[in-house]
Amino acid sequence: MSVYEPDVVRKLLSALEPKNSQKKFEASWNSAVKKRVESWTGHATARMTNPRPQRQYEWEAEVVEYINYISDKTRTRSTKTLARPCLDSKVPILSPRFLPPSYLHARKRNQSEPAINPEILYLKALCAIHPFYYPELAKCP
16 A cells, blocks of 8 residues: 655656756646546536545546556557666655545644644545566566
């Protein structure tokens, strides 16, 4: 289980990019998250009587973007390459079970007393089933 704090992870991964492309990296990350949330919520009211909170969609989209990032960094680019590329040691490898940040995390990250935001406190955990974590999914049975 890993606590996933979107702002912290995004800034950490952005810092690993070259200086001249850090803003572009963050902009493309934010754009991808926004598009994913819009695609998930575009028809939600027509299909569901009790849709999930918007903040839950946003947090899950951040997790999906992180998984896409680490998956892309370790993806084999050529069929002739036998070894998979490794992640930089500075990239955090978070587990497939992602927990939202709690009030403790907000309190420890801010020097002043953080505002209590009930939306963040009621986020649900997310378990990711992805070939990065389960390589056997990448192969047909």
